[in-house]
Amino acid sequence: MSTEDDRWFTEAQTEGVCLGLRLGREILARKTPYQDLLLAETTELGKLLALDGRIMLTERDEAFYHEMLVHPALLGHINPRRVLVIGGGDGGTLREVLRHKEVEEAVLVEIDREVVQECRRFLGPVHRGSFDDPRAKIVFQPGQEFVSNARSEYDVIIVDSSDPVGPNLPLFGEPFFRDCREALREGGTFVCQCGSPFYYPEELKEVHRDLGSVFGYVEVYLGFVPTYPSGLWSFCLAGDQGVPRVPLREPLFSTKYYTPQVHRAAFALPRFVEELLSQ
């Protein structure tokens, strides 16, 4: 029954496909210097964070994304002591990084101070105090600027950006990937999300190609995030000394999505993704 209290957040996932989430209370809606920020309760999926009209997370499925962005890179690295996160102002990626006891320092570089400020305030179950962890350092700066000043400093670099539009555009493409390569220590691993291979195959294809022209090894793997376009989500791992497709250690923490078996299985690509990458 539709009433005036029946409010929906609708994301145009493509020109012809949209996903709607029924809303409860709106928490916050404002323009930051960089983007439109919305925080609201949904009726079924916990709190929603949207930037420029795109769903960044819901509390109910954010762990699927954050676990699959972080754990294959960190469990595939022999000793990930220093980790750099570009973007990820909600703190979910930082939270998963800090669950690895090998991590001595995690630097989060976010362009938009207000995202961190409001997520810190309203999304406790997402960041779970990770912003205040003694191993965490938060820097407000454009990611590409920060990375271009780093040399052989990080074991793992994680790019937790939204799509290659607006403030995230400089976080895609060869120049940025070259800087990331320079910022990695020997044996370092780079990982980024590459969008929906079903609705946005070109995005994955380009990132895969550009990473391949910078790093010696690139591997694509997939995860499932219900509130992202199509539900199927792609990630690229890259490095110069090979990229393990298996975990090197058992995870010593509980998860909602990740398992060592899921980690191995995530590299089995559906035929249409294989074909896309071989074109």
Added chain:
Amino acid sequence: MSTEDDRWFTEAQTEGVCLGLRLGREILARKTPYQDLLLAETTELGKLLALDGRIMLTERDEAFYHEMLVHPALLGHINPRRVLVIGGGDGGTLREVLRHKEVEEAVLVEIDREVVQECRRFLGPVHRGSFDDPRAKIVFQPGQEFVSNARSEYDVIIVDSSDPVGPNLPLFGEPFFRDCREALREGGTFVCQCGSPFYYPEELKEVHRDLGSVFGYVEVYLGFVPTYPSGLWSFCLAGDQGVPRVPLREPLFSTKYYTPQVHRAAFALPRFVEELLSQ
């Protein structure tokens, strides 16, 4: 820009989540004796078939579902000569079954004659003539009725139904599964779709439990279907002499989603699904 030509089909995937597809030309909308049938062009995903307001398929992603419903069962069976399909009036499952050269007869039992009639007419790229294949036999009868009269006749039974509501309700639950077991030959395999483990965990849990009380072995595997709720879709394989989790043969046909690697990987369950099934 919204105009009066801007029409959308919106499916309430849950009370609080909906998926919208932008429509082009409507092909057909009518009540059959069993359900509301809609066939329409979408602007991005090819033709849409919806029954009672639920997306059964779009041309763009139907192969993902049909391949993952059919090939693990058929390639996991040593010699699938006689195959029974319950439901699947669009012909997509039948098409995939008939690609296996081992199959000598495929019987499709569909309750709703008009679904077959209209899909045969308008969804050529889905059925690809499979209704007229000399190995195919089409029966219009409630599936549970047909199965209850079969004894040791089929190597594989595939239940290609929509959710356990309306005309599909009798295709779930222990009595029906017992009849399917009786209808299978020795070494036979049963497979059915079990919905979204994210939005409808109870459905998967119940089917898994009921199959487990009937068959000696039950295995859950997952696939990805962008236009189904949450995108993540579950299937149950069952049998009395074990259920192989690997293909026994190479597929001798081209696919859009299935690969032997994807087949093996599909049994790696995210933690939340593992937990659901062990409760």
